[in-house]
Amino acid sequence: MPDLSFRVEMAGDVPVVVTPEDIDITNAAAFRTALLEAAGRSRTFVVDMSRTQFCDTAGIHALVAAHKQAGGDGGDIRLVVTSAPVLRIFAITGFDQAISSFSRLDQALATP
Amino acid sequence: MTAVDPVSVEGRLRSFQAITDAALSRLDDRDLLAELLDRTREILRADTAAVLLLDFSSGHLIATAAAGLEEEVRQGVRIPVGRGFAGQIAAQHQPVILDRVDHTTVLNPILWAKGIQSLMGVPMVAGGKVIGVLHVGSLTHRKFTAGDLELLQLTAGRAAAAVQSMTAQADRVAATALQHSLVPSALPAVAGAELAARYVPGTGALGGDWYDVFTLPSGELGVTVGDVAGSGLAAAVIMGRMRSALRAYALDSTDPAEVLGKLDRKMQHFEPDALATVLYAVIEPGLGQMHVALAGHFPPVIARPGEAAVLADVRPGSMIGMGLQARRPVSTLPVPPGALLCFYTDGLVERRGEVIDDGLDRLCRAVTAEPAEAACAAVMAALVGNEPARDDIALLMVRRQAGKEGDADA
Numbered sequence: 001m002p003d004l005s006f007r008v009e010m011a012g013d014v015p016v017v018v019t020p021e022d023i024d025i026t027n028a029a030a031f032r033t034a035l036l037e038a039a040g041r042s043r044t045f046v047v048d049m050s051r052t053q054f055c056d057t058a059g060i061h062a063l064v065a066a067h068k069q070a071g072g073d074g075g076d077i078r079l080v081v082t083s084a085p086v087l088r089i090f091a092i093t094g095f096d097q098a099i100s101s102f103s104r105l106d107q108a109l110a111t112p
Numbered sequence: 113m114t115a116v117d118p119v120s121v122e123g124r125l126r127s128f129q130a131i132t133d134a135a136l137s138r139l140d141d142r143d144l145l146a147e148l149l150d151r152t153r154e155i156l157r158a159d160t161a162a163v164l165l166l167d168f169s170s171g172h173l174i175a176t177a178a179a180g181l182e183e184e185v186r187q188g189v190r191i192p193v194g195r196g197f198a199g200q201i202a203a204q205h206q207p208v209i210l211d212r213v214d215h216t217t218v219l220n221p222i223l224w225a226k227g228i229q230s231l232m233g234v235p236m237v238a239g240g241k242v243i244g245v246l247h248v249g250s251l252t253h254r255k256f257t258a259g260d261l262e263l264l265q266l267t268a269g270r271a272a273a274a275v276q277s278m279t280a281q282a283d284r285v286a287a288t289a290l291q292h293s294l295v296p297s298a299l300p301a302v303a304g305a306e307l308a309a310r311y312v313p314g315t316g317a318l319g320g321d322w323y324d325v326f327t328l329p330s331g332e333l334g335v336t337v338g339d340v341a342g343s344g345l346a347a348a349v350i351m352g353r354m355r356s357a358l359r360a361y362a363l364d365s366t367d368p369a370e371v372l373g374k375l376d377r378k379m380q381h382f383e384p385d386a387l388a389t390v391l392y393a394v395i396e397p398g399l400g401q402m403h404v405a406l407a408g409h410f411p412p413v414i415a416r417p418g419e420a421a422v423l424a425d426v427r428p429g430s431m432i433g434m435g436l437q438a439r440r441p442v443s444t445l446p447v448p449p450g451a452l453l454c455f456y457t458d459g460l461v462e463r464r465g466e467v468i469d470d471g472l473d474r475l476c477r478a479v480t481a482e483p484a485e486a487a488c489a490a491v492m493a494a495l496v497g498n499e500p501a502r503d504d505i506a507l508l509m510v511r512r513q514a515g516k517e518g519d520a521d522a
Contacts, residue, residue, distance in 0.1 A: 022464065025343070025502075056462060060431075061341040061387045068384075068435050085467045092468075093389060093408035094430030097438070 006034035008041075011109050015045040019052045023059030031059060035066040043075025046108045050082045060095055067099055076100070078108040144274055145177035152267050153179050156260055158248035160228060163236070163271060164191065164198050165244040173198050173245055181249070183222050195219050198233060198245040205242055207234040207265070209256050213249070223249065232256040234265050236272035243272055287318045287345040294352050295322050295506070302333055304399055308484035310492055310507040314459060314500075320347030320388070321457045321504035322355055326362070331397035334362045337409065337455040337506055338390040350386045354379065354432070358392065368392040368405035369429070369440045376407065376432045387433040391455060395447065399512040402447050405440045407432045410458065410472070413479050415487075417450040417514065421479035423472060450514035452481045459503030460495055471495075484509040 004027045007018045015038035023031060038045040047063065049055070063077070070077050079101035081087055090096040102108040149161040160180035164173035173191045175184035194203040196219025201208050210217050210231040213224045223231065226249075233247030246268040291313065299307040309323055320340025328334055336358055340351045354375065361374040371392050379386050391412065393404035404412065404424070408431030415421035429440025447453065454475070461471030478494035479487060487509050496505065 024464070054464065057339065057341045057387070057389065057458070064387055064431075064434055065385065071435075085469075088468055092410060092428055094428050094434065094436070095408070097430055098434050098436055 004030075006030055008034050008037050010041075011046070011105075013042065014109055015041045016105070016109075017045065017047045019047060019049045019055075019059075021051055021053050023052055023055040023062075025056070025058040028058035028062050031062040032065070035062060039066060039070060039073075039075075043070060043073045044077070045070075045075075046078045046080065046105070048080045048105055048108075049086060050080050050105070052081075052086055053083050055086050055089055057093070060089070060093055064095070064098070078102060078111065080105050080108050144278075145271065146179065148267065148271050148274075149177055149179040152246070152248060152264070156248050156263060159251045160226065160249040161247070163244055163246050164189075165236075165275065166193070166202060166242060173202055176244070181222070181226060183226070184220070187222065189220055189222065191219055197223070197231060198247065201233045201235050201245045201247075202242050205235050205237070207232070207261055209233075209261070211253070211255075227251050230254045230256065232260065232264060234261070234268045236268045236275070238272040238276040243275060246271060283345040284318070287348045288313075290345070290348045290352060291318060294348075294355060299325060300327055302327060304513050305333065306484040306509075306511040306513060308488040308509045310488050310505065312459075312492075312496070312501065312505040314503045314505070318345075318348060319343050319459075319504035320351040321459065321506040322351050323455065323506045323508040324355055324359070325508060325510070326359065328362060328366065328394075330366065332366055333395040333399070333510070334359075335393040335395065335453075335455060335508065335510060336390065337457060337508055338388055339409070339457045339459075339504075339506075341387040350383060350388070353383070354386075354388060354390070358390070362392070362394075366394050366403075367442065368394050368403055369442045372405050372407045372429070372432070372440055379433050380435065384433070387431060389431050389458075393453075393455070395453075395510065399447055402445050402453065403442050404445065405429060405442045407440060408434070410456065410461070413454040413456075413476055414445065414447075415452045415454070415479045415481040416448055417481040419481075421452075421454070421476045421481075423476065447512050449512055450481050452479065452484065452487055452509060452511040454479050454487070454491065455508040455510075457504065457506045459501050459505040460491075460507060462503065481511070484511040487511070 004020045009016045017034045017038045067077050081101045145163055153161040162178040162181050162184050163176050165176045167174050171193050175189040178184045191199045193199050213228045213231055228249035230250045233245055235242045236244040236246055295311045322338050324336040326334050340347045357378050358375050361371045365371055389409040390407040391409040393402050395402045404426055406429045411424045411426040413421050414424045424445055426443040427441040430436045461475050478491045
């Protein structure tokens with residue numbers, strides 16, 4: 001049974017939400033909670049999706065809501081996305097136009 | 113703290129539980145609450161009892177049932193969360209006992225107009241969330257005891273569970289009724305075209321998928337397919353609003369990007385939390401060309417006679433509700449006589465543990481330039497088969513008829 005939970009880790013001052021292999025309706029609520037937790041620690045944070053192979057609109061919904069909230073607070077969300085299926089879904093939904101994404105965690109953290 | 117007489121409390125608890133169990137077996141919601149309140153009043157020897165339920169969209173507590181205080185319900189009392197007696201209980205998740213009832217302690221004038229001298233209220237909690245407030249009042253001064261409070265909290269727990277299950281059931285029924293009324297079962301008759309469609313609700317909670325097809329006053333055919341994020345009644349309601357708004361904007365412009373842009377602006381302003389993918393296509397009179405814009409939705413599949421079906425080459429545009437302002441690209445595709453266009457939602461092609469391209473390939477292999485109804489059947493057989501889909505599926509096929517009706521310069 002794959003682990004479908006989300007962790008919030010700290011890379012220095014920057015919270016990093018680490019997402020599991022699958023994000024869908026069954027764990028979207030947990031995703032929202034993790035995003036809220038990260039936002040509570042810092043207006044700008046990273047979502048590391050390098051382990052994620054599947055993300056449907058439930059996951060995107062959670063990210064969009066968090067992204068809008070962060071923007072409203074003067075902050076920013078940065079994604080680390082590596083898998084082709086996730087990149088594809090982000091391209092189709094136009095989400096890649098809305099949010100900055102990187103192929104490596106250190107790149108996402110390095111940006112001021 | 114006042115000493116509690118365990119015998120009398122336990123006795124009251126047992127008789128109360130027996131009554132509420134019997135009451136809960138009844139299905140009628142108003143009667144159930146009314147009965148609970150009557151028993152509450154009796155067992156606590158109070159003069160009034162009332163339930164206010166939280167309306168999440170407005171943040172107001174609405175008086176729903178009352179015994180000895182029916183005016184609250186009949187006069188449509190609404191209390192904002194955080195304000196007044198009930199509002200404070202809901203905001204703090206904590207009971208409140210008042211020894212003085214007047215305009216300084218409560219918001220609702222009915223309470224002191226009635227002559228209530230003491231009030232005790234508790235939050236109604238279900239699934240960790242406050243869904244309402246239950247309160248009892250006395251027309252003579254009274255010190256509510258810890259035992260009274262405990263009884264009221266127990267009652268509130270029962271009432272909350274009953275309300276929750278009634279609401280969930282009511283929502284399911286309402287969502288289904290709404291869906292049935294919105295997703296059209298009859299497709300318009302269009303000269304020179306064949307239309308066919310399928311709509312299958314998923315096994316999960318009802319979603320917000322829809323398709324729509326209509327002729328425009330200037331003779332074009334408008335085609336919509338969409339998918340509202342979320343599920344249940346809330347998604348169905350948003351879907352209905354989007355369908356309606358899109359139709360209105362479609363009457364004003366045959367530019368699909370303009371229609372989607374206006375829809376997006378409307379949703380962002382009035383329903384900023386809503387998110388959806390939508391495809392809107394305008395097919396010219398004569399059916400020789402299609403102009404299509406995408407809001408985060410998959411492109412249509414097109415099968416031309418004698419060729420394998422392919423995903424139409426349509427550039428992506430952002431989802432509705434994403435907060436972006438950029439105009440979406442419009443792609444124009446020729447539609448030769450006999451060609452079949454296939455519009456769908458992601459429930460048809462998405463499978464857990466699979467790359468999306470596999471599902472899209474499977475769809476393309478199943479679509480051929482045959483009569484629309486047969487094409488629908490073939491696609492559903494190939495992609496759904498006998499597997500229940502968790503997500504909703506909406507599928508719409510439009511075929512330009514071959515032969516004389518087809519345009520000579522296609």
